Amino acid sequence: MDQARGLVVVVEDEPAIADVERLYLARAGFGVHVERDGAAGLAAIRRLRPVAVVLDVGLPSLDGIEVCRALRAEGDWTPIVFVTARDDEVDRILGLELGGDDYLTKPFSPRELVVRLRGILRRQHGPPAPVRELGALRIDETRRRVTVHGEVVALTATEFDLLARLVSAPGRVFTREQLLSSVWGQADYGGGRTVDVHVAQLRAKLGDASPIVTVRGVGYGTSESGRSGEVVT
Incomplete structure (x- = not known):
């Protein structure tokens, strides 16, 4: 075998x-x-x-x-x-x-x-990927390592994949269905609540360094400045 x-x-x-x-x-x-x-x-x-x-x-x-x-x-x-x-x-x-x-x-x-x-x-274990920096947040996609102010933040594989997807296009808004498809591999798994839970976990772990923004009625994205917040549509 x-x-x-x-x-x-x-x-x-x-x-x-x-x-x-x-x-x-x-x-x-x-x-x-x-x-x-x-x-x-x-x-x-x-x-x-x-x-x-x-x-x-x-x-x-x-x-x-x-x-x-x-x-x-x-x-x-x-x-x-x-x-x-x-x-x-x-x-x-x-x-x-x-x-x-x-x-x-x-x-x-x-x-x-x-x-x-x-x-x-x-x-x-995918191909080499870039290192992204948003304020105090540093995401090394090759080593799958996230740090805030130089301190390593422990993320699950799925949390890391979700964060990497969100920061791949600063300023872009992803719907929950798009995130479910690209991170989980199918658009109907668990409903949008699955994405919401993981986003909440990321925000809790990243603290003030979280760049994730919520666009009401649409989904999530990351701010180009690297600052977290909520965008009202």
């Missing part, structure tokens, strides 16, 4: 679902390690240092939200795709706010899981 794409840790307590995820990820060229409960999954992620994690929310011993919380608190920003049987917006938003990169609700297509995962990793 070709494992050149790296190892993915799958944490899923339903054997049938775990087996399908393992099969499709292996076919896509990933190595796969499966754990059945949250505590074992957390230990495996710490030990194996995978390229990505597929994480069920409803797990024995330690749920997926707590696993994600523990990893992010340790400074581990390995991409996480949440999988859950619960189609509750509160669950989805909480997972994203804690640092999840994507979210799938059961039942889902295993092919879609592979596509989502590939998209996250492709954006992380």
